[in-house]
Structures are given as structure tokens and as C-alpha cells.
Amino acid sequence: MELTPEELSRYSRHLLLEQVGPAGQERLKNARVLIIGAGGLGSPLALYLAAAGVGTLGLVDFDRVDESNLQRQILHGTKDIGRPKLESAVERLADQNPYVRVVPHPQALSSENALEILGHYDIVVDGTDNFATRYLVNDACVLLGKPNVYGSIFRFEGQVSLFSPKDGGSCYRCLYPEPPPPGTVPSCAEGGVLGVLPGVIGTLQATEVLKWILKVGDSLLRRLLLFDALKMSFREMKLSRDRGCPLCGDSPTITELVDYPAFCGVLPVPELSREEFLHLWSTGTPPTLIDVREPHEWERRNLSKYGARLIPLRTLSEEVVDWERDHEIVIYCQSGGRSAKAVMELREAGFENVRGLSGGLNSWPPSRS
DSSP states (O other): OOOOHHHHHHTHHHHTSTTTHHHHHHHHHHOEEEEEOSSTTHHHHHHHHHHHTOSEEEEEOOOBOOGGGGGTOTTOOGGGTTSBHHHHHHHHHHHHOTTSEEEEEOSOOOTTTHHHHHTTOSEEEEOOOSHHHHHHHHHHHHHHTOOEEEEEEEBTEEEEEEEOGGGTOOOHHHHOSSOOOTTSSOOHHHHOBOTTHHHHHHHHHHHHHHHHHHTOSOOSBTEEEEEETTTTEEEEEEOOOOTTOTTTSSSOOOOSOOOHHHHTTOOOOOEEOHHHHHHHHHTTOOOEEEEOSOHHHHHHSOOGGGTOEEOOGGGHHHHTTTSOTTOOEEEEOSSSHHHHHHHHHHHHTTOOSEEEETTGGGGSOGGGO
């Protein structure tokens, strides 16, 4: 598709670059990019790719905006708290650039839908924050022959690379053949993250996407870029395809998508929905409701109206050591990650009647808390 007069005006600074020009801007307009996650990394990714004129942006996310997101997830604002992230994202991106088509995919990426969703796009950008989805995105991209722009953040550090074995590069499994043991790497909710860090890493990812579409510059193919915000330093590692990689090696043994939560040691935990809990609560004999977040999170918002009590995850095992093992317990956190760990911890300690609150506090309308 050719550029309209309005687009020629909007992208005038791009058109002045000999590496872009009208032909390059048309390539951007005709490109289809999928972003996995509309959170910390997905925010700068989506905003800058939309501003640059990427014609079709797909967004995969099923979470809701929480106040704690706003410290770093600049795609969303205060008015969006409680809304699905894709709703606020589509609205914000339409305002950023009405000439870009945004395709929302309001679902969790899984082995059942990944190939179908990713198959409609030219390049995939990984903005996820968990290992199961990261391996899923990697494997689906390799099986489909799609380039995968990888990014990750933790506290003050970040990583960026471009994985594409079909173009002579490596894949995520070449770098990390096995996921870390469950619980050994804290999430942002547990370990924290400097608010500007996803802006740095997400913008670097967006740069890689634009260069790949425009076919200019030196990409991060076969390189891993490491950023340390405290030292304000960049360094890089050379990457090469592992010939023994089970996915992209000389004799691959992974030829289809697998069970990624099981591969990463994430066992399913019993849960009940908000509606199911409210039904139990209305009977007059509700289960004990435990909030395993931190005190500052509890102060901001909690479910004390429903008898919730605060026991941070780090002290949970000490607090309940003398409880009856048949005690009925429901545990919640912000989105479900910490509560899942708590459920497994208590079950290993002999508590059989313990479940997590599906979706955590994010599934609970603010007006009902």
C-alpha cells in the first residue's frame, strides 16, 4: 500500500533518512508485528512501533491494569485501572497513530493457539515475564520460521537479542537450554524493577524490529546485549546456534509445541473463582482468606471486607505451622503468581484443603474490595 498525503506529513522525519525514505516507510506500513504482552516491555514497544508507522500491530494480553503497573507500563494511565490492558492499549495506540491497525488477542498464549496466532505476523516480539511463555514463544517462532525479538528485565538489568535460526542465528534454547528451578528467579512483583528499565529494553527491541523490517544496520542476530542501569553500561555476548539444540540443532527432537508449564516445573494448583468464593462467603462459613502480598500492597487495597488477613509469602510457613491441616484456606495475591507458590508450599506442608483465588486481586472489581 502506498502512503497517503497525511502519512507523508506524519512520517516526514523518517522520509528524510536515506535508509528509510518513501520505500522504507511503505515497508513499515505493510509490515505485521506481534507483541506478546502489553505490560512493561510491551508499552514502549507498542507506542514506538505505532508511532513509526508499522501498519499492523498485534497485541496478546489477558491481564487488567493495576495501580502498581503504572510505575513502568506507560501504555496505561490512572483512568485505566481495572480495565483490561488491551482495551486501554487499543485506545492509546489509536490516539498515537490512527493509521495503524491494532489487532487485540485477549487470551493467554498457549500450545493450542500459539501457532495460529503467530502465523499471521511477519515478526514476533517477546515482552513476556515468565519462562513458560518465553519458551513457548521461542519454540513457536522456530517452528514457523519467524524471527523473535527477545527482551527480559530484572531489577536494574536487562537483555535483548534477535533469535532466528533460519537466518543463521540461534534460538532461546541455545542460550538457556533449561529453565531455572521454580521459585529461584523472583518476578517483578517479588523482586522489584526500576521503572525506566522496561523503557530502555523495550525501546531497544523496537529498534531491532524497525531495522529488521527496513533491512538496515547490524542486528542483534548472534549477539546478546546486556544492560546494567546501575553502572549505566552495555556489554554483549556472542551467540551461536547450538548444533545439539533439541529445537534448532542438526537433529531436532522438538517438532511440535509441548506442555510449557510442565517443562518449566510450574504445576497446576487448585483454584476457585471470585464468584465461587463469594458463594462460600455468603453461606456464613467462609474459608480463611489469606493475602500473601507485602504490607504496602495491602495498605493500598485488600479484601479485608471479606475477612482477609495479611500474611506475606515470605513468612507464611512460619505463621501457619500450628494450624489444623484440614483447615480450609483460600490464598490470593495481585495476579496469581505468588498465591500459586503459597498453595504449593502449604500443600507440601500437609494442608490438603487450600486453593488459590483465580486471577488474584486483579480479577476483583475495585468497587467490591
